[in-house]
Amino acid sequence: xxxxxxxxxxxxxxxxLEVQDLVKQYPSVTAVDGVSFAVPEGACFGLLGxxxxxxxxxxxxxEGILPPTAGEVRYRGEPVGAxxxxxxxxxxxxxxxxDFLTVRQSVALFRGLYRHGLDxxxxxxxxxxxxxxxxxxxxxxxxxxxxxxLAIALINDPKVLFLDEPTTGLDPQARRNFWDLVESIKAxxxxxxxxxxxxxxxxLLCDEIVIMDHxxxxxxxxxxxxxxxxxxxxxxxxxxHEFPEVARxxxxxxxxxxxxxxxxxxxxxxxxxxxxxxxxxxxxxxxRPPNLEDLFLELTGKELRA
Amino acid sequence: MIRRLIAVWHARNxxxxxxxxxxxxxxxxxLGVVIGMGLIFGGPPRSLFKVGxxxxxxxxxxxxxxxxxxxxxxxxxxxxxxxxxVKHQQIDLLLDLDGGVRYWVNTDSPKGYIVEKLLIAxxxxxxxxxxxxxxxxxxxxxxxxxxxxxxxxxCLFGVGYVVLRYRKSGxxxxxxxxxxxxxxxxxxxxxxxxxxxxxxxVLLYVVIGAIIHFHSAGSIxxxxxxxxxxxxxxxxxxLTIAARFASEEVVVGLLNLxxxxxxxxxxxxxxxxxxxxxxxxxxDILPLTQVIDAARxxxxxxxxxxxxxxxxxxxxxxxxxxxxxxxxxxxWRID
Numbered sequence: 001x002x003x004x005x006x007x008x009x010x011x012x013x014x015x016x017l018e019v020q021d022l023v024k025q026y027p028s029v030t031a032v033d034g035v036s037f038a039v040p041e042g043a044c045f046g047l048l049g050x051x052x053x054x055x056x057x058x059x060x061x062x063e064g065i066l067p068p069t070a071g072e073v074r075y076r077g078e079p080v081g082a083x084x085x086x087x088x089x090x091x092x093x094x095x096x097x098x099d100f101l102t103v104r105q106s107v108a109l110f111r112g113l114y115r116h117g118l119d120x121x122x123x124x125x126x127x128x129x130x131x132x133x134x135x136x137x138x139x140x141x142x143x144x145x146x147x148x149x150l151a152i153a154l155i156n157d158p159k160v161l162f163l164d165e166p167t168t169g170l171d172p173q174a175r176r177n178f179w180d181l182v183e184s185i186k187a188x189x190x191x192x193x194x195x196x197x198x199x200x201x202x203x204l205l206c207d208e209i210v211i212m213d214h215x216x217x218x219x220x221x222x223x224x225x226x227x228x229x230x231x232x233x234x235x236x237x238x239x240x241h242e243f244p245e246v247a248r249x250x251x252x253x254x255x256x257x258x259x260x261x262x263x264x265x266x267x268x269x270x271x272x273x274x275x276x277x278x279x280x281x282x283x284x285x286x287x288r289p290p291n292l293e294d295l296f297l298e299l300t301g302k303e304l305r306a
Numbered sequence: 307m308i309r310r311l312i313a314v315w316h317a318r319n320x321x322x323x324x325x326x327x328x329x330x331x332x333x334x335x336x337l338g339v340v341i342g343m344g345l346i347f348g349g350p351p352r353s354l355f356k357v358g359x360x361x362x363x364x365x366x367x368x369x370x371x372x373x374x375x376x377x378x379x380x381x382x383x384x385x386x387x388x389x390x391x392v393k394h395q396q397i398d399l400l401l402d403l404d405g406g407v408r409y410w411v412n413t414d415s416p417k418g419y420i421v422e423k424l425l426i427a428x429x430x431x432x433x434x435x436x437x438x439x440x441x442x443x444x445x446x447x448x449x450x451x452x453x454x455x456x457x458x459x460x461c462l463f464g465v466g467y468v469v470l471r472y473r474k475s476g477x478x479x480x481x482x483x484x485x486x487x488x489x490x491x492x493x494x495x496x497x498x499x500x501x502x503x504x505x506x507x508v509l510l511y512v513v514i515g516a517i518i519h520f521h522s523a524g525s526i527x528x529x530x531x532x533x534x535x536x537x538x539x540x541x542x543x544x545l546t547i548a549a550r551f552a553s554e555e556v557v558v559g560l561l562n563l564x565x566x567x568x569x570x571x572x573x574x575x576x577x578x579x580x581x582x583x584x585x586x587x588x589x590d591i592l593p594l595t596q597v598i599d600a601a602r603x604x605x606x607x608x609x610x611x612x613x614x615x616x617x618x619x620x621x622x623x624x625x626x627x628x629x630x631x632x633x634x635x636x637x638w639r640i641d
Contacts, residue, residue, distance in 0.1 A: 063483055065639070082485065090483040096475030098317055100324035105317065112313020113484040152480075 014077075016041040016160055016191050017062060022071035024057050024215075031057040032068075033215035039160075039208075044182075044192040046206035046223075048199070048292065054215040055195040056093060059164050062193065063090055075160075086114060089158030091149050093165045097137045104133040107151050114156035127151040127181060143174025150181060160191040167201060179204060199292035211296060218299050223292060230298055231290040236263040236271065239284050247278045310486050314494035318468075322502055337514060355421040358382035358397040361404045369403060371428040377421070392418075392437055394447045394606065396576075399425065407432040442606055445518050450601035451574035452514075453507055454536065458568055458594050460503050461540035462547075462561050465495055469548035470557045473640060482638035489633050492549075496541050496629070503537045504530075523608030529601065532614065536597035539621040542628030543593060549632040552640040568594040596620050 015038035024032040032054045039045045047055045060066040062073050064080045075084040097106050107120050124130050127147045132140065137148060146166060153161060163182070167175040175198075182205055186192060196202055202209055203223055211219040219226055243261045248254065252271060255262040265271040268287070275282060357372065359379045372379045380397065382388035388400040392410050398417040400410040407429050411418040425432055472478045481491060508530075514520070522529060547560045569575075571589040589595045600617035603609035611618075 065479065065483055085483070085485045088483070090480075092476065092480060092483075094476055095480045096477045097480075098321055098472075098477060100321040101317060105320065109313050109317040110484065112316075113310045113481075113486050115309075115485075156484075 014041065015039055016076060017193070018074045018077075019058070019062060020072050020074070022058060022061060022073070023069045024054075024061060024066070025069040030215055032061070034071075035210075035212070035215070035217055036071075037210050037217065037220060039191060039193060041191055042189045043207045044186055044194060044205050046202040046209040047193065047195040047212060048197065048202050048209055048296070049212035050197060053212040055212055056164055057215075058212070059162055059193060059195050063088065063162055086116070086156065087159040089153035089156060089161045091146075091153040091161075091163045091166055093168070095149055097148075097152075099138065101137055102134050103129055103137055103140070103148055103151075106137045106148060107155055110152045111155045117156040118154065120155070123151045123155050126154065126184070128177075141174075143170050143177060146170060146174070146178060147181070150178075154185070158190065160193065161185065163192060163194045165195055165197070167196070167198065175201075199296070203292055209292070211292075211299065213300050219295070227290055227292070227295060230295055233264045233266050233290070234268055235288050235290055235294065236265065236268075237261070237286040237288065238263070238280070238282075242281050242284060244278070244280060247275065247280050250274050250278060307487075307490055311490050311494045311497070314481075314486065314491060315498045318495060318498040319502070322464075322498070337510065354378055355399070355417060355424070356380060356397045357421065358388045358391060358400040360385060360388060360400065360402040371425050372401075374424060374428070377424070389437060390607070394442045394602075395444055396447065401425075408435055409433070410435045410437050412437060446520055446606065447602070448575070449514065449518065449520055450605050451572075451598050453510060453533075454572075454594055454597045454601055455569060455574045456510065457503055457507055457533070457537055457597070458540050459565060460506065461499065461537055462544040462565055464503075464544070465499050465541050466544040466548040466557055466561050469495065469545065470551065470554060473548075473552055473637070474554070476639075479639040488636040488638070492545055492629065492633055492636065496538065496545070499541050500534065500537050503541075504533055507533050507537075520605075522605045524604035524610070528604050528611055528614070532597065532600050532604065532618065535618055535621045535625070536593065536600075539593045539625045539628065540597075542625045542632060545632035546628050546635070549636045552637075568592050571595065572598050574598060593621055593624055 017039040019035060019037050019039075022032050022035045023030070035054070035058055047058060049055050057066065061068045062080075064073075064084060073080050075081075075087075098109065101109065104120060104124065107123060111117055111120055118126075121130075124133050127150055129144070129147055129151055132144060132148075137145075140148060150163075150166070153163075166182075167178050170178060179201065182192065182194075186205070192205075194202070194205060206223060208222050209220070209226070210217050219230075221229075238261050240256070240258075240260050252274065253264045255264065263271060272282070355377045357377055357379050358381075359372065360382050371377065379401075382391070382397070382400060385400075385402070388397070389410060391397045392400050392412050395412060395415050395417075398411070398415060398421045402408040409422070409425060409432055411422045411434065413419070422434070469478075472481075478491075511529075515522075543564070544561070547557055547564070551557050551560075567588070571585065572592055572594040573589070574594075596617040600609075600614035603613050
């Protein structure tokens with residue numbers, strides 16, 4: 001089976017999920033304000049945005065957990081109903097499980113709620129939980145807990161998997177392990193809908209993204225395509241204390257961050273030459289392509305994790 | 307549907323059995339109460355004598371015996387009920403003042419013996435009437451009430467609090483994302499609690515019964531049926547409270563609001579026949595009153611199914627009403 005690499009164009013197929021003019025209003029705030037998109041089958045689809053952008057509200061309406069104020073969600077062309085609940089796997093941002101159950105029993109409980117699904121032992125193995133199967137589910141580390149919740153989300157062998165900020169709060173090692181797991185699930189051609197505010201995560205895993213802010217979509221498409229559309233430059237990063245005052249007068253596009261300066265340019269050679277002539281030390285220079293973080297900054301004028 | 311229901315039922319049972327402090331508390335509390343009450347009420351008689359008076363004629367108002375210190379009169383509406391109370395030692399003597407003074411006294415009761423002496427001292431013409439059947443110690447009279455009260459606490463708090471905890475932790479929200487329906491979830495909770503409560507009640511019946519040498523006068527199978535239907539009604543009652551609210555304060559407050567009147571009015575500790583009519587009316591609509599009334603009839607008087615059919619029907623109907631209301635008002639998540 002061919003693995004779909006992030007950034008590749010997703011093969012044309014009928015969307016598995018369609019979101020049409022979704023609105024969710026609370027008494028004091030409009031959390032989602034007219035959002036529409038379609039999720040192609042087999043894709044990893046990312047919903048990106050800062051905290052409070054409306055990602056979780058959107059995903060929970062898609063999951064059938066929250067009723068929308070207006071608009072609709074269609075699963076395989078039909079309103080979300082019994083079939084969707086049988087075929088969807090869900091990992092919420094925060095989930096508590098029933099107390100006093102072991103890892104295996106927690107998974108078995110959810111297996112009992114679905115007509116079809118995978119064998120409990122198979123899912124435990126898939127999520128590297130075999131050695132923890134007999135442990136009380138309250139005595140797991142953050143990363144182990146997320147793997148258990150992922151196992152529960154996978155127990156019905158879902159066609160579509162929702163992951164709402166699955167790696168928030170995990171240490172870098174646990175996050176990387178979780179990404180490997182998601183990669184292996186992608187390889188099984190599951191449709192994945194992922195919300196995150198980690199751009200690295202989205203860039204690594206997602207075939208297509210929607211960037212949200214204030215309840216609206218501000219950009220949509222495959223990550224590489226979006227970056228190509230918005231940036232034709234490369235970025236040079238230098239530590240701020242190594243960037244002398246004299247260099248600030250050079251005709252360069254300089255963005256100053258707290259600990260570094262970023263120079264955005266079309267002409268890499270010319271810029272390097274100018275920096276050398278101004279005797280700017282280049283031993284800590286980093287040249288990198290723009291990423292989704294830069295895209296978000298470009299689109300909204302603010303940092304994503306602010 | 308059955309498969310999903312069994313999955314949730316099984317998981318809930320495991321959770322309960324592994325929650326040791328709660329399990330031990332459920333078993334030991336009623337045992338301690340019965341032993342304590344037996345010690346208190348089985349000891350020397352209290353100084354107050356309770357005399358049931360038949361009829362409401364003017365004779366009662368002027369009768370000097372009823373105005374003696376330490377004698378309290380309570381109106382009794384019919385002779386059969388009054389005799390039952392004499393047998394159960396709920397009253398120490400039953401007096402009929404219409405057309406010559408007649409009285410009934412339990413010859414096994416020390417208080418009955420003393421109060422009879424007092425009466426004869428006041429009125430030498432008082433005629434004693436025979437009381438047939440075995441007298442029943444207070445601890446035996448208390449036993450059905452204690453079992454039923456334990457059932458009530460376990461039903462109301464066991465289910466109400468658990469559902470609230472599930473809602474607050476977000477576990478209900480997670481279940482909502484599966485094909486499980488509210489009715490299936492609630493039914494599984496009811497059945498899980500029911501099986502545990504019936505098991506605990508049977509265990510308590512056997513253990514406490516052995517300690518106080520209690521033997522039911524009526525059918526054990528009928529008692530079992532009563533325990534099942536009574537528990538169902540009270541569990542469903544608890545669910546109506548837990549179905550909607552997400553605040554611990556509100557749910558605990560409401561559960562207390564229900565359990566305390568039930569404990570006081572349902573006749574667990576003492577008969578409320580001398581209370582105002584409206585109190586008795588409130589008591590009668592409480593499921594616990596119906597359970598205790600039927601349990602005493604079967605356990606103490608050997609009543610058959612005909613006698614307790616109204617209680618069973620009442621409990622079955624309230625179960626359905628409470629469950630329907632619970633499923634209708636159920637919320638999976640905190641808004």
